[in-house]
Amino acid sequence: xxxxxxxxxxxxxxxxxxxxxxxxxxxxxxxxxxxxxxxxxxxxxxxxxxxxxxxxxxxxxxxxxxxxxxxxxxxxxxxxxxxxxxxxxxxxxxxxxxxxxxxxxxxxxxxxxxxxxxxxxxxxxxxxxxxxxxxxxxxxxxxxxxxxxxxxxxxxxxxxxxxxxxxxxxxxxxxxxxxxxxxxxxxxxxxxxxxxxxxxxxxxxxxxxxxxxxxxxxxxxxxxxxxxxxxxxxxxxxxxxxxxxxxxxxxxxxxxxxxxxxxxxxxxxxxxxxxxxxxxxxxxxxxxxxxxxxxxxxxxxxxxxxxxxxxxxxx
Amino acid sequence: xxxxxxxxxxxxxxxxxxxxxxxxxxxxxxxxxxxxxxxxxxxxxxxxxxxxxxxxxxxxxxxxxxxxxxxxxxxxxxxxxxxxxxxxxxxxxxxxxxxxxxxxxxxxxxxxxxxxxxxxxxxxxxxxxxxxxxxxxxxxxxxxxxxxxxxxxxxxxxxxxxxxxxxxxxxxxxxxxxxxxxxxxxxxxxxxxxxxxxxxxxxxxxxxxxxxxxxxxxxxxxxxxxxxxxxxxxxxxxxxxxxxxxxxxxxxxxxxxxxxxxxxxxxxxxxxxxxxxxxxxxxxxxxxxxxxxxxxxxxxxxxxxxxxxxxxxxx
Numbered sequence: 001x002x003x004x005x006x007x008x009x010x011x012x013x014x015x016x017x018x019x020x021x022x023x024x025x026x027x028x029x030x031x032x033x034x035x036x037x038x039x040x041x042x043x044x045x046x047x048x049x050x051x052x053x054x055x056x057x058x059x060x061x062x063x064x065x066x067x068x069x070x071x072x073x074x075x076x077x078x079x080x081x082x083x084x085x086x087x088x089x090x091x092x093x094x095x096x097x098x099x100x101x102x103x104x105x106x107x108x109x110x111x112x113x114x115x116x117x118x119x120x121x122x123x124x125x126x127x128x129x130x131x132x133x134x135x136x137x138x139x140x141x142x143x144x145x146x147x148x149x150x151x152x153x154x155x156x157x158x159x160x161x162x163x164x165x166x167x168x169x170x171x172x173x174x175x176x177x178x179x180x181x182x183x184x185x186x187x188x189x190x191x192x193x194x195x196x197x198x199x200x201x202x203x204x205x206x207x208x209x210x211x212x213x214x215x216x217x218x219x220x221x222x223x224x225x226x227x228x229x230x231x232x233x234x235x236x237x238x239x240x241x242x243x244x245x246x247x248x249x250x251x252x253x254x255x256x257x258x259x260x261x262x263x264x265x266x267x268x269x270x271x272x273x274x275x276x277x278x279x280x281x282x283x284x285x286x287x288x289x290x291x292x293x294x295x296x297x298x299x300x301x302x303x304x305x306x307x308x309x310x311x312x313x314x315x
Numbered sequence: 316x317x318x319x320x321x322x323x324x325x326x327x328x329x330x331x332x333x334x335x336x337x338x339x340x341x342x343x344x345x346x347x348x349x350x351x352x353x354x355x356x357x358x359x360x361x362x363x364x365x366x367x368x369x370x371x372x373x374x375x376x377x378x379x380x381x382x383x384x385x386x387x388x389x390x391x392x393x394x395x396x397x398x399x400x401x402x403x404x405x406x407x408x409x410x411x412x413x414x415x416x417x418x419x420x421x422x423x424x425x426x427x428x429x430x431x432x433x434x435x436x437x438x439x440x441x442x443x444x445x446x447x448x449x450x451x452x453x454x455x456x457x458x459x460x461x462x463x464x465x466x467x468x469x470x471x472x473x474x475x476x477x478x479x480x481x482x483x484x485x486x487x488x489x490x491x492x493x494x495x496x497x498x499x500x501x502x503x504x505x506x507x508x509x510x511x512x513x514x515x516x517x518x519x520x521x522x523x524x525x526x527x528x529x530x531x532x533x534x535x536x537x538x539x540x541x542x543x544x545x546x547x548x549x550x551x552x553x554x555x556x557x558x559x560x561x562x563x564x565x566x567x568x569x570x571x572x573x574x575x576x577x578x579x580x581x582x583x584x585x586x587x588x589x590x591x592x593x594x595x596x597x598x599x600x601x602x603x604x605x606x607x608x609x610x611x612x613x614x615x616x617x618x619x620x621x622x623x624x625x626x627x628x629x630x
Contacts (some may be wrong), residue, residue: 123341
């Protein structure tokens with residue numbers, strides 16, 4: 001089996017977008033961008049699966065927490081592109097072990113997060129199956145032409161990250177203390193996403209769903225640039241390894257023009273300069289950590305066992 | 316476990332849509348309706364799961380056929396609300412048995428149907444898991460305020476159905492001949508959907524995904540009306556039972572004002588008057604077949620075994 005990137009790349013090449021299409025951006029960013037006829041807004045669309053045994057275990061995730069997390073994944077993609085959530089669709093395949101109470105509480109978790117962020121639950125699909133499987137589509141709006149993309153970072157831009165990294169991986173490992181809370185209750189950085197567009201004029205952004213190393217590489221590959229970074233700020237107790245490669249952080253990586261004044265803190269979340277974008281040596285995607293090449297070891301669902309450290313992200 | 320309708324109904328009540336929201340219609344129709352700021356179009360959104368063992372078996376469905384069918388389910392919802400497909404998002408969880416070739420051919424099936432209907436593949440999500448699970452979101456456009464809904468049928472309206480029914484169930488049972496083709500290659504009635512809006516001024520419509528009896532009841536419940544019908548036209552070899560309750564037909568049920576002239580055939584597909592909408596005796600949802608009550612035995616994922624004939628829709 002090829003890796004996720006090569007499957008996606010094949011699909012991207014085959015899924016031709018005709019000239020003049022209202023689809024402004026298809027496969028290859030956190031969200032697709034659609035431009036409704038005559039509208040002042042562009043619409044952002046993202047879909048994320050949430051699978052038992054892979055993204056959560058029922059032993060550690062209460063149903064409300066699972067429901068909340070299932071929605072956060074998409075909300076974080078909307079944040080990364082600087083959108084405001086509008087609505088969501090929830091597909092849920094219910095396994096034999098989940099009774100009515102579990103399903104109700106799962107949806108309570110979804111609904112609470114939806115209400116807090118404006119992502120109205122507008123529909124979905126229900127089914128029975130062998131294991132719990134959920135897929136959440138989130139739509140967000142952004143002023144026309146102003147979505148922040150991952151393919152627009154430029155050499156010379158400064159590179160920032162929000163929050164402290166590695167906490168989610170640490171929490172998954174330990175299942176105790178603040179790291180556990182961090183793992184179970186991620187926050188989509190929606191306010192920060194809007195701030196990046198309105199005040200900082202960020203040139204690119206992505207959310208950390210699969211690990212800083214892998215998600216930063218996605219910016220670099222899409223923008224055909226390289227990056228040079230220092231160690232990111234670590235969550236208390238987390239290793240540098242966890243901060244560099246740990247997934248499910250839902251913090252934002254973003255780039256700004258060199259002269260931009262970025263505050264140290266936004267809405268209680270640290271913003272830290274971790275490096276800069278550099279001209280691509282080859283076709284782009286090379287990241288140097290303290291001048292040494294950094295392998296993108298973040299989570300790839302399709303990486304073959306043995307070709308890289310496959311962290312156990314099954315949660 | 317409660318039935319699908321009661322789970323959906325609870326969710327519909329809790330998923331409050333604030334006044335002035337761009338979400339014009341949330342849970343409760345084939346698609347959600349979203350009105351983009353300043354746009355001449357409303358957008359339709361639907362999401363449908365496509366699950367191994369439930370919606371298809373790999374023994375009978377080649378990967379291209381599975382991919383095509385996964386997309387048809389949503390396209391049919393867009394047709395029922397009279398929309399034109401714009402784009403789709405595909406989430407796919409790949410099981411160990413599916414190799415790269417299978418995945419490529421699955422996407423080839425999706426892409427071919429997408430190209431034929433204008434539903435650009437604009438994104439999605441990929442993952443590994445125990446069994447094949449797919450969820451497809453389709454977006455369509457319709458002129459502002461002109462989507463055909465299921466909650467707007469009125470007493471006195473005439474009731475029609477497209478095509479010949481029962482063929483998909485028969486094909487599933489026999490896996491031979493024309494019925495097999497019918498089962499494996501359903502057609503979304505997109506041209507008919509537009510015709511219903513532009514020429515017939517249809518008052519309501521729904522697609523037959525779970526069976527005529529159940530889907531017609533959905534129109535009646537949503538519109539708070541009853542219906543009186545005669546036997547629908549049957550696919551050659553299909554039983555009346557299959558025509559009344561068989562799912563995965565993807566034909567359209569629609570209502571028109573009494574005086575409307577409906578052609579016998581549209582784009583090669585028969586249009587047959589099967590009855591009329593009547594004033595609700597109670598709160599609506601009662602269907603009489605030749606003056607006898609017709610039970611909605613179509614497919615409900617959450618119906619308890621024993622409470623009704625549970626047809627094996629696992630395909």
